[in-house]
Amino acid sequence: MKCVECGSIQKTFDERLGEMTCSECGLVLISELFEETVSMVSSKGDFVHSGDKGRLGSAELRGKLNTMLMNYAVKTKVSPIDKGVVFCNMLLSNFSSTPYLKQRAERIYSDVYKTGKFHNHTLEERACAVIYYLLRENGTPVSYHDVCKVEFQSNQKKVKNLSKKIMKHYGNSVLRKPISHEYMIEKLTSSLTDDKVFYSQVKSIHDFYEPIIESSYYNRPPTYYVALCWIASNCNLRKDITCSLISDKSGYSRTAIRDTTKALLALIGKKHVKEIKGKELK
Secondary structure, eight states: OOOTTTOOOOEEEETTTTEEEETTTOOEEEEOOOSOOOOEEOTTSOEEOOSOSSOTTSHHHHHHHHHHHHHHHHHHTOOHHHHHHHHHHHHHTTTOOOHHHHHHHHHHHHHHHHHTTTTTOOHHHHHHHHHHHHHHHTTOOOOHHHHHHSSSOOOHHHHHHHHHHHHHHTTTGGGGOOOOHHHHHHHHHHHHOSOHHHHHHHHHHHHHHHHHHHTSOOOOOTTHHHHHHHHHHHHTTOTTSOHHHHHHHHOOOHHHHHHHHHHHHHTTTOOOGGGGTTOOOO
16 A cells, blocks of 8 residues: 555554554554544545534544545545644644634644654644644643643654654744743633632732742742642632642642742742731732
8 A cells, every 4th residue: 555645655553553554654544443423524624523422533533534534635635734734723723713823833834844854753643743832832832641632642752752853943942932821820720610700819919929020030830820829719718729629630739839839928028828818919
């Protein structure tokens, strides 16, 4: 069987996934069809989600999608880049519907594809790495776990290595890109409660600390935003927002949250969280 993407006849069979892939470019050539579902492909190469309750890109549907995409590509002669962009759009739809981001994802995929850095990576892995880079570049980052599992079941290690190659291709400029504080706060608070008031409470704590941090040598650790939530919970006597809940939803330990909280309180001359319970920070 000749690969429709690169023309190679070298193939590799993955017994665990039941897939035959191209040894040169990683395209899935043959996949086991686990479940029947209906997903149409538009004339533009975009997948149209059906009313089926199964998540597009799940383990049951992944083989079906790859086969459909391959057949569609053979019949319509879709370019290798366009096929990859379809997967990027599928994944990006879980995080944003902004037209600019779709256009930027296409540009990134095209740029990196031409460098040969996608060699030996599946379409899913390429899409995950591209979208991870894109969202970080946009100041709205997501974790490797989320980008790898929300639509596909991609190997995090492979995606991480590929995303690093993409960063290097663009001069690692994304590492200096500022993160949207509002986005990070909204993302975390929405996982803790449906009460929009809590977002405002955490945002208020963030705004209080911003000038203090800017004028100090304090570097924000990964637990910075979860610590803001714990501080806001104490200042506003939110019994529904416990340290255990924050830990469970964020993945950070209670010890790490309390240590960061202690460091932030030290910036305003406080030692214990009990000193700010029910009080406005000054």
